[in-house]
Amino acid sequence: MTGLIEEYQYELKKVLDFAEKTVETYVNCIVMFSDWLKVKYHLSPVKAEGDHLCEWIEKVKGRGVSFSRLEHHRSALRTFYAMLYKMKIVKRDIADAIPALIKRRNSNVMPVSESTVERLLEAVDQSTWIGKRNYMIISMLWALGLRISELTGLKVGSFEPYHDPLNRTGLLRVRGKNKKQRALFVVGKLYDNLMDYLSHEESPKKKKDPLFPVESGKAISNNRVQKKIKEYCKEAGIKERITPHVLRHSFATEMYHAGVPVEAIQAMMGHDRKTETSVYIKVSDAFKEEALTLLTLSGRALWQQ
Secondary structure (H helix, E strand, O other), X not given: OHHHHHHHHHHHHHHOOOOHHHHHHHXXXXXXXXXXXXXXXXXXXXXXXXXXXXXXXXXXXXXXXOHHHHHHHHHHHHHHHHHHHHOOOOOOOHHHHOOOOOOOOOOOOOOOOHHHHHHHHHOOOOOOHHHHHHHHHXXXXXXXXXXXXXXXXXXXXXXXXXEEHHHOEEEEEEXXXXXXXXXEEEEHHHHHHHHHHHHOXXXXXXXXXXXXXXXXXXXXXXXXXXXXXXXXXXXXXXXXXXXXXXXXXXXXXXXXXXXXXXHHHHHHHOOOOHHHHHHHOOOOHHHHHHHHHHHOOOOOOHHHO
């Protein structure tokens, strides 16, 4: 199995030109599937049938994972078995048996208030370097609306602290979906806290180092970030559901309530389509109607009109 995993990594990275984080995610999906298949059916992936793949997707879905995470598992299986078929290791591509996933249109993600996030941050003990790291992670998820994969993929060099130091303004270069890059301003208190974090003796220093490591050269995982947020919520006595994705929704909603044009929110969140952004704005029906009206305006940025 080790040899197939290495071939799969090469296929994703060199042939399909996937991002390093995507390669890691897809490989982990295949390893999890292989372990489950071995334990339950005593089979290797090469001997699996389409029904096994469908059962695995149903099992993952039953864990309550997000739609995007479920799509990762489906895509991993499809690319893995397409490779096996191309290499003539299997006679047919059994991944065709996996049905297309349907995403529910109505999102049940509810944003949380600024005061709730402040309670969450207050639960973080900043007397240690790990505490400072975790405080910055939550702060940046909320204040910048980052996807969790974007945050864990940040390098020290992603942050340019001297964009406008007199006005406490830095620039964060984020690599989003499909390797698309965008630049976000880091200002005010967030700027000060990030500078303080980076000046800590235990913080990474080289530009290629992960901005938020768990050990030298290794970035914190998505799962660990989610776990830490859950632990802090418990410590703070917060009953509302808070995840990195909830914080992203909260960012969009706060920006809209603050009067930021929808097109600007779209750019900050790295959305290709304006309709994607409207899904993240959780406000009253009247506000939603106004938001949708703004989305139908001309292509020029609203502040240029």
